[in-house]
Amino acid sequence: MVNTLDPQNFNNFSEASVSVEIETEDMTLNIGPQHPSTHGVLRLVAKVDGEKVYDVKPVLGYMHRGYEKLAEVRSYPQITTLVNRIDWVAGFSNEIPFIAGAERLMEIEVPERAKHIRLILTEMARISSHFVFNGAYALEVGALTPIFYAMEDRERVLDLIESVTGGRFHPNFNRIGGVKPAAGSGPTTKKDIQDLPAGFYRDTKVAMQKVIEAADQFQNLIGGNEVFKKRTKNVGILTAETAEAFGVSGPILRASGVKSDLRTLTDYLPYDQFEYDIPVGENGDCYDRWDVRVKEMVESAKIVLQAIDSMPSGPLQAKVPKVIKVPKGRTYVRAENPKGEMGYYIVSDGGLGPYRLKVRTASFSNISILPLLLEGALLPDLIAIMGSLDFVLGDVDR
Amino acid sequence: MEIYEIVTYFTLLLLLFSAARVVTTSNVIHAAISLVFTLALTATLFLLLSTQFVALVLVLVYIGAVIVLFLFGIMITRAPLGKNAELDNDKNKLIGATISGAIFLLFSYILINGFDGEIVITSGSSTELLGEILLSRFVFPFEIVSFVLLAALIGGITLARKDEALVDEDQV
């Protein structure tokens, strides 16, 4: 076993994190951790020559919370609370693959209604995440207004999520075997109608209509802007091949022209019952990445509208034992999250908690492409490219 | 015209002071900024001598453009921030002072003895007239100037570009 204090390694590391004076022609620029456009506390150590970036080293770990370690000492229901906080922009989506994994190991059949509710809320989380991206990305390329529009529109979606789950960012709504009865429902005897708050269908329909309108507005306001096009078209081109080799997934992969969506490939939620398009980009540049996300918002809204119409009735919870013990085994469940493929590799030894929980997050793999994409870019492009990857530090560091 | 003369002498004094700072300060950026003040005071002097157009040309071209070019030059040649001990050639100081002092004495002697006159400013000199003369009598030098500028532009670009190419090969 290698000691990390091995002087050899230690020296290498300190060189990388530039705690030494560098006698070169070039400027070593620290972008982050406290920088307006690093989405939290990512740090990039960039070597720049004038405006040109020719080497970038991401330094992670400012938000490392050791979830994988913590998960080893927590029980399955407790971990749901933890995973909520991985990608906090779309908190609900994080729960799904974990819960699905546990259910798969326990061989529990989740009621259809619970699945539908999960699906609706996941898509809402996706919409809210893409809203944040839209606003923040516009801000990063210098447009100051769209973020207010995006936040305002996102509020409607968050309100809906709140009305069902009681939480806006960290719903903690999923239970093994189904979902929790909704927050606003209150005590009632009619078990099958207490799950969703009154007026939820109506409000959702209105809100989703607004989302479609908002996406249209973004297409005109941002996508139609010549300056925005100049800033993003043909900037940061990512080929499908490189993307796959780096494990880049989600909208970024689709923007590179790969029609890949885990919603259709796997069956963690009943997406096969609905009709929707998978938007695909052409060039894999920043504009495509933006465009794919905006189009995805519309598709998600359509899915929600369909799911509302075809909502089955029935119980919210399958029968589960009082003390949840997952049988011995291992499984990997992946889901199409707003940022890309998120998965949990659960290794259970039959106890109350997992023996090992590997969290595969989308942003981690997605930003590992940064050094490659940024080589030779100009400094403003660096921001544009970084923003177009739409990462969340909680999702990177875990 | 009492105030006028006081102002003029005051300007001259400040001019000398800031010019002396240009050549004596040990901070490169301070030297450049002192030159800004020297030029601004020269422009003031020109205004006092009624040549307003030249004064403004001095401001526009020198302060607005040439000094910026100097600042770029200083930044590109990586002048250190703050005092720079290496800036002066100390062993040349005495000889420099001697030579420049001699020149000053010689010039002063010639100028004081050679010219003796009094200026009375009655109005600002006309820019319109200046333009007319410039573009009729001096039309040949005027066109030559465009060639000089073109030559400077092409020369500067060639020099700066060439060395950019060198850098590309050697260092990057």
Next chain:
Amino acid sequence: MEEFLSKINENFINTDVEFETINIKVDSSQWVETHQKLKDEFDLKFFSWLSAIDWDNEVSIGEAPKESVSPSFEIITCLSNVSNNNLVTVSTTISKLEPKITSLVEIYAGANWHEREAYEMFGINFENHPNLEKLYLPDGYEGNPMLKSFELISREVKPWPGEVDVEGMPEEPESDESVDG
């Protein structure tokens, strides 16, 4: 899927299917070849993740495995294809005494950061890795946190890094359960 599975079975000995995921167990000497083969012949170009499991009976936190295991590292990679739902995990076991394995960076560029993570979390050495450095942990951090033998109550070992402690240091070491939940 069936076709793919049979093709896998033809090529690899130690395979099993668990919840639609094909697990291939290989010897650590076969590590690189297996991945090369899976990438070239089975079209598994999407590198999902790489991680490790620390199999140990003597654990300081959590619960020990129900049945005793031989102490070892299990390294797992997950590969998939972007256009179908073929999902393969490849695992190998290496000794804890000499934890090293050949890096996959040559085959899957994305393995870079995952290997760095495994390196700092478990202390596994990846040979031929271009820059095997810490990814998350700060300078001078000692130990490999994801090892089962690593104490989770890190604050007893190291003081809070900030100037002001958010709460007082515990007077005396508490038991693992009470700290960790």
Next chain:
Amino acid sequence: MISYFQDYVTIAAVLGFGLFLVVLLLGVASVLRPNKPYAEKLQTYECGVDPVGSGWSQTYVRYYIFGLLFVIFDVEAVFIFPWAINLEKLGYFGLIEMFVFIFILLIGLIYAIRKDVLKWE
């Protein structure tokens, strides 16, 4: 005082007012503001980590070329203004003169564009 000096004395007063405004703001602030410096506060901003290397570096020669282009065209502008107010008097002669002048300098600009010194990649 002749009107010429009247004008420029006013200009001087305006410049003085600008300076006065700066000094006034600085003076007022120096009375009102707190002053509690400590080492960390006085550190150069570099996104929350200790500054690396020297705070400046060799810059692009590109900016120098922009500066050079600017100087040349600035000088050109100096000649254009006296011409512009005399155009009526100078007539076609002045027109052709300036055509030649601008044309020659445009060659310089075209040269710069063709040599790609304005390009960034």
Next chain:
Amino acid sequence: MIVQPVLVTAAALFSLGIYGILVRRNAVMVLLSIELILNAVNINFIIFDSMLADSLMQGQIFTIFIITIAAAEVGIGLAIVLMLFRNRQTANINEFDLMKW
């Protein structure tokens, strides 16, 4: 106003420029000193223009030409200094002792 003090100041500016050229080691500083000399010349031209007050305004026109040429001179001069700097990594004129490298 008597012209002599202005003329003496111009002479002083000129000799300060000479001093700068002799003493300064940094090439950019030498160019700055040259500007001082040109400035002294400008002042002389303007003062003589005011003295003569001729209808041709030759002093002013010459000053404008000098400013023009000075701008071109600085442009080229600094370009040369930058090139030397790129090759030698210094702007110290003592190092520039080769005609060719």
Next chain:
Amino acid sequence: MTDVLVKVGFLALAALNGAIIFTIMDVKGASWMQRRPGPLHVGLRGFIFPLAEILKFVQKEDIIPTEVDRPVFKWAPAYVMVSCVALFAVVPMSPTLVVADLELGIFFALAISSLGTIGVLTAGWSSANKYSLMGGLRAAGQLIAYELPLILAVVGVVIQAETMSLVGIVEKQIEWGVPFVVGGQVVGFLIFMVAATAEMMRVPFDMPIGESELTMGFMTEYSGIRFLIFYISEYMNMFILCAIASTLFLGGYHVPLLPTEWVNFYGPVVLLTKTAILGFILVAVRWSQPRFREDQLQNLAWKILIPASLINILVTAVMKVGF
């Protein structure tokens, strides 16, 4: 002498009020375009918020990092402020209501505005901060690149007016009966406004400040009162460049058909209205556009605006001489 003091007092009023009015306009415009309330709680529905802003900045600690070149760092804001204030001197509110009607009015304005370049460049340099240096260089590169179209766009007006005095230019427009923007200087006006926006370093040309890239560019290390000086200067600059544009191209203090005898009464109102309209356009542009990239900015200046303005000069000259 009292004459001069009165004029300077008048100018002080105009400069500070202009800055304050434009600050309010910018902020309220932002809130209006962004569907949010904006400043509300400070006095008259937030309309005296700039005063609170000034008070806030005055009370803030002025942090000067240890690394900086102190004298240069401390006085860099002054160049910017002085060059902005000096511009106010030449803008006429009416034929007589003008601080100094120089014979070389517009030439003076262009010359003195170039002083600001030195301010930003030295501010960026002396901060000893990489972001500041890059911001300062960007700012200087941008200011010089857009100074040229600005100057050359003015030449068209000067050709038509045959004078450089701003009062003279307005009088010429009154004589013509139409503002120059109608009388053949449309291209010149557009170039002037684009270049002026760049000179103000406002969106879409705000990359020297570029908060998402360079954090605050050359102002990164500035805090407290010195930052306020940059901040006020920005709005003063915006006000005065709009005023100059309205004087040069939009007929200044006069609108066609109004009796010229009464110009002293309605002149200031007319000029301020025109300035405010131009300012409003700038506000609308600021809150609806992303920012250009540095190379695109330079390309726009050198490859489009400068050739266009040179052609504009030649065309105007041919029209002038030929017709």
